Amino acid sequence: MRSVWLSTATLAVAVVVHTAAYDLRQEALDTFSILPAAAPAIEGNPTNPSKVELGRMLFFEPRLSKSGLISCSTCHAPGRAGADNVKVSAGHGGQRGTRNAPTVFNAVFSKAQFWDGRAADLRAQAKGPIQTAVEMNNTPERVIATLESIPDYVTAFEQAFPGVPDAVTFDNVAAAIEVFEATLLTPNSPFDRFLAGDDTALDAAQRAGLETFMVHGCARCHKGVNLGGEGYYVFGTEKKPPANVLPAGDKGRYEVTKKADDTYAFRTSPLRNVALTAPYFHSGEIWDLDEAVAMMVRSQLDSKLSDQQIREIGAFLRSLTGDQPRVALPILPPSTATTPKPEM
């Protein structure tokens, strides 16, 4: 008798959860999508294993920087969710950048790169920091002279770009980095498992947070496979954030388009693995995820949410942490007599 009672109760709960989860899932599937486990094909940049391997070497290659000290991985550390967990990164000679480093993980799925979207894709993005004075402070010519001076790199480019004469080019550096970065995915998050049909993947608070996230407007901007990275929105439409979080001098997308409407607009942050990528916002000023959510609610939403709803959104965001990619450090080939020397 006792066991029958328990079974009935369990069944009843299961039905309620299933019914509730069904609509939520369908709504979520209409708004987001499951993160693929395999690197997507990239238009105009066909991949192959040699190109991915070359890209892995270049991603960890500090000789892409003038100092010989800074690589892509310095600020986009695969062991730290593809970011660096500091307010703003340190570049050439210890100089600090002006915006927080976004994660490289899943970035291939975003519709544009950088906080202001000034690069259309990852291979355009890769060329930026290499040449920026406060970052790697190098030139395409010096990068190519470096790589051409190292026979193992010349061979690696020939294998990565078969049949291409003079394969060691700055475009190909970027193309190889892009196909490697496209492998840096974090599938199988609780959220993805929920989307795929696992009712147990999210707890009640996370499901409530997901619902609030969709119903109250967060998902109007934070949508798609990366829950962001698809458009530009002015930061502070409802209430201007404090000056440290939104410094007056950084006008965001306006710097790219020079359109008044884009003043203080930024690319919507992709939110996958957001629990691992503090500090938050382009200014890197906020370390606590719930505080960041509360600030977004105040600055962007016309709805007023309760503390509990804000905590539930935070719980939902923590369900976006996927399997982190396992990356083997490449063994980099040695410099030769003709390799440009590191310069301070």
Place this chain on the structure above:
Amino acid sequence: MRSVWLSTATLAVAVVVHTAAYDLRQEALDTFSILPAAAPAIEGNPTNPSKVELGRMLFFEPRLSKSGLISCSTCHAPGRAGADNVKVSAGHGGQRGTRNAPTVFNAVFSKAQFWDGRAADLRAQAKGPIQTAVEMNNTPERVIATLESIPDYVTAFEQAFPGVPDAVTFDNVAAAIEVFEATLLTPNSPFDRFLAGDDTALDAAQRAGLETFMVHGCARCHKGVNLGGEGYYVFGTEKKPPANVLPAGDKGRYEVTKKADDTYAFRTSPLRNVALTAPYFHSGEIWDLDEAVAMMVRSQLDSKLSDQQIREIGAFLRSLTGDQPRVALPILPPSTATTPKPEM
């Protein structure tokens, strides 16, 4: 008939090579030894897989630095032969050190650490850069506060030091790093294969260089399994090196012992993988291996060697490059609300 003639000739050559190599090998085995492929036991620091894994995490952990940007691997990069291939490393705020970073590979076999031998072993060494102002600029208290604020680290210490109450200590940080570093070995170099009996492992120039290296006195200091790392010798006994290579202000071992005899004495550099670890000397001023050999010959040897002999020593030194360890980047656990924030 033709095949018999060939066989006889082959046999004759084999006998000559074997006889010539036999004495050279025995002399070499009396002076050096084969690099083990497995991490040695460390007195006072028993290893276990959890401790090695914790050490791997800590070795790549930038939160051991005050800035949250610098880890052991920053200057001892496993993808770059355990060093950083710059004159002197960059530390906190981009500040430069005063001596070239020695490789961590095979360092467990050296009898003391640092250019002046001020650390008896790798766990004493590990504590140095963490606290040095121009390097990681941190304090033991802040390191422990950081690790204790991260639950995955607390668990990792408990597993690495089973049965030890309050396992998160600065001593244990260093102990874990030491057992990981002890796994960073480069066995199977051509020289090791020669020592093990493979007559084809070294070519004629390398064998000649090895003989010169032993007969003319290089091996008086550069001996043992690491061809160095066993004692202290004054740099410039025969001829003082140029002031950029031996800066007057850095008195080497004297800084540790305050003995006049130790003025400008340095720990003999271990030479394994030396072809990968340019630039050379504690000052990091010389980029070309043959030039470094020529300088050592002039400054340290009472013999005068020909250009050919110097080139042959260089060829021999290039036979000391072993299999580079494959290291997977650890996935580091996220900070929490109580983790000390990075400080500039």
